[in-house]
Amino acid sequence: MAGRAVAIRSWPGAVAAALVAAIVLGTLLAVALRAEAGRGLGASEWAAIRFTIWQAVLSAVLSVAFAIPVARALARRRFFGRQLLITLLGAPFILPVIVAVLGLLAVFGRSGILNDILRFLGLPEVQIYGLHGVVLAHVFFNLPLATRLILMGWQQVPAERFRLAAQLGFGAREMWRVIEAPMLRRAVPPALAVIFAICLSSFAVALTLGGGPRATTVELAIYQAFRFDFDLGRAALLSLVQLLLVGTAALLALRLSGREGFGAGLDRPVRRWDTGGLGRISLDSVSISFAALFLLLPLSMVVLEGLAGVATMPAQVWEAAVVSLGIALVSTALMLILALPIAIAASGRARWLEAVGLLGIAASPLVIGTGLFIVIHPIANPFALALPVTALVNAVMALPFALRILIGPVRDVSDNYGRLSASLGVTGAAWLRLVLLPRIRAPLGFACGLTAALSMGDLGVIALFADPETATLPLQMYRLMGAYRIEAASGAGLLLLVLSFGLFWLCDKGGRGRADG
16 A cells, blocks of 8 residues: 555564574574584484474364364353353463463372372372473463454354354364364364464473473573583584574464455344354363363462461572573564564565564574673673573564564555655655554553563573572572472462562553553
């Protein structure tokens, strides 16, 4: 559109995208150049690759398989607390991994609720460490995401399709064949691809629940190559493998997400005539109850055990909380500096810039951090800059999610107000301040809240380079768990949970509040 061409300048977005590409690819090159020539991938590396792919496949398949009946039940039923439950489905995505692991251990661990029940019944206990523990944690994180994605597919079916099906007297089998199965063929593949890509780059889950060499992911192998062997060549090679794996899965997810839908309707409220029958009600009730119990029980245990452990927390926990808050705020500011120009440019003709922003989801944060340290070392003490480097890496890691949130709303503002802005001579910084920012405050607040929460709970680069005197809150939690101070770790987990959700709520509420005002 003419208005869009006048209002949008692409060069700031190109500069920001070039900076992101330099950070991701330049750091990988720096690590590779410092590496000594050596062997290729050995047996342990191939084992890590196989395990990474296998656990990602299992996690994606199980998450989507469990999500289908839950999403179907939520689409068919109206009950008290339904909207609250749908809202809570977003909580695990911003939940710090180390906190979620603590909650899962309280339920499924050796001294957890499930094993207490099994011992009482005289049945064999379950083990949470190893492949099944990694997959369990990934399903906990990604079942809500899969449910939301598939539920959106059900909600996009026009009400007229259900009305016509009722008029034709369709039963459950015909409804499945004509409406539900085609919708799932469109919604399930991109959901599988997205979750598969997320699980490929797993680090904190494998670090805490992996349980040994047989349960090592590629990202964990990169950490081990740096931390224990300082084998830069092996780390660079594994990072390239991960970049190819995750990048391919992410591009596949983008390609699958553009499939043709059911067409437009008249925006009437959806009424379902196929919800009768005791069997269907029971299946829907079981599905919703299972999802709620599986997601809320670990969170409840974190809160209950955390309240008991707050009094036992050492002073280092509060110091680490201050450090994490500072890193989260700096990461959010850096994300805005990178995301806004790229989103503005990608909403116009430079749509390819979004692909550059997606590099963050495929790259290894450990390799980025190490590459930055190699670059910094000749001019400054890299360990003194561990916290700023952590903030920068967290911003790059959150950038793909921020871009997916922002590009659509920015494009809508450009389409709707670009021509008018051009006719009034409102361009450049004035257009940004008077036209764009007031109209994208809500998605901007959501992107800021998501970045702050993800940064607050990150256990990545800081685990590699922090000295004993410096730690973020997740790292301090991990150290307490390693020292078997579980009560203090539970208290720190509750503090981390409150701070992460509080930052998300403040940013999201601030954006929506100003948008409404």
